[in-house]
Amino acid sequence: MATSVQIKDLSLNYGAVKVLDRLNLDIADGEFIVLLGPSGCGKSTLLNCIAGLLDVSEGQIHISGKNVTWEEPKDRGIGMVFQSYALYPQMTVERNLSFGLRVAGMPKPEIESRVKRASEILQIEPLLKRKPVELSGGQRQRVAIGRALVRDVDVFLFDEPLSNLDAKLRNDLRVEIKRLHQRLKNTMIYVTHDQIEAMTLADRIAIMKNGVIQQLDNPHTIYNKPTNLFVADFIGSPSMNFLKGDLADGTFTTNGVSVPMGSYGFVGSPNGKAVLGIRPEHVQVGEDARKMPFQFESEIEIVEPMGAETVAWTTLAGQSLTLRADAEVDLQPGQKILVGFDPARGSVFNAESGNRI
């Protein structure tokens, strides 16, 4: 597939502070990329650089095969949707949508047909004559998306577009954005700190930390084969269990408890200090635990019923371990129970470098 956005060795420094550090990213045509990371990781900065709202210190940005590193935002073929919607408060919805086209001096009939098409797609036709203050949060964000839509751009940029909405509306709009992407097939770059949004929307997720992309892969791989401790810890809620110990000849030993790693796909035969990561949902209790390659007897400490499932806290070799059980399983604090997991489904990291081994 053709490359839509290409970022080459991009750096951005504020004085001595490196916000982005020699970053490379290739985004295919029509791909939905999510930039995910904690606040201050540089994800919004990267998006602003792609949009042309920030000057880069080094490197190049190519959009649709054109080097746009020094171009003005309007000449880059991008549309952008902001967290605060950023609608022009004194203009009606219609004039908000058409502002960019009027600035570009487009003929009136063309403007009208484009506004009409965008408002049909987003179902905001009844709102065209209203001012932004008369709209709800969800409607405002739809208008903001429409403003990018009318300009008929190649690349859509979303800067945490759902963060100001309440939980229910966020779910609805998330689905709508996905539907919009399937219909328009534009390249979309989406910044968020919400891992649910990232997992559900993305073709590929780029997890960022300190201005560096830690892992760039599809959501399934990111979740199941995190490349380092940071990614493993950041993705997943409740987060992954980490057991500290030593790895020798395919057996992981933590505080005297040996865990045979079985069919785990090691590269080579690494030994030494290691961290074993197990997702809470891979830890089984009761009858299910009997089928697991590794089993142990443990005591339940805390139980958190979530409705659909129950999260319980227990210990293994003196280290805290969370597990997710079906809501129907009756778990009580103080209860002794058989717990088991398949170590091959876990992730092993080098304790010093933090990288997956």
Added chain:
Amino acid sequence: MSAATTTYGVEPSGPKPRRVTPARIGIYAFLIVAAIFFLIPLAVMILTSMKPMDEIRGGNIFALPLNPTLDYWVKAWSSACTGRDCNGLAPGFFNSMKITLLAVPISIILSMLNGYALSFWRFRGSELMFGLLVFGAFVPFQVLVYPIIFALSSVKLPWGGTLFGTLPGIVIVHSIFGMPILTLLFRNFFASLPGELFKAARVDGAGFWRIFFSVMLPMSVPITIVAVILQVTGIWNDFIFGLVFAGRENLPMTVQLNNIVRTSTGTVEYSTNMAATILTGAVPLIVYFVSGKWFVRGIAAGAVKG
């Protein structure tokens, strides 16, 4: 009334009853006394302006006029003597109008553009520029009077003479001296607007002027009203700049009022002086009354001006 509601009557239910507490009575008593205290001088002025001289000399200052007359108001407006001329305050009023109507829009437009550029179009050294401009608000203007006289007199006009002592001269002086505080006002206002609005406009392809006129200006109406209030009252009440820079032809109302009050030959005609003073203060007073809540914001914003 049913039995159920009567039992409810004992327990708190429904809206909380409003009680007149001693604290509330105290607050109102204080406010009323304060209002009377500040209104007394105005009342005395109005009463005095309608009494002839012998009534003022003979009676109590709070006494109502026996034969109320507006003659002194007419005299103050059109025939009181300021030095050798006896045209009353009217020429001063029109001079003040000219100065205010020119200097207010000029200073506001310049400051608005300054504030907009300093908030959104940051450039190398823009913070320093802003710092210098704000520093200007704290320089006592008296120390600048002589340098400005010198500067204005060195600008030769094509039709002869210099800028010193002309209408453009005084307008320039007022515009420049209004800029530090107004730029601060507008910069802080623009800085409070969401930065994403500016980014969105840039993505939409708008440039410096387009963003200013289409996006920022329509949002700045409230702060502009505050700026107008600050500038109108400030320029109207000015005395020293008008006296020094306006020239004999353009002396503002405040300077003429001073001349009327000072040049009484023989008896001091209190009635005319009172009427003239109220006339001069009328414009800022009207601005205060009409602007209402905006005025309060103006005071808050102008608190730095002192």
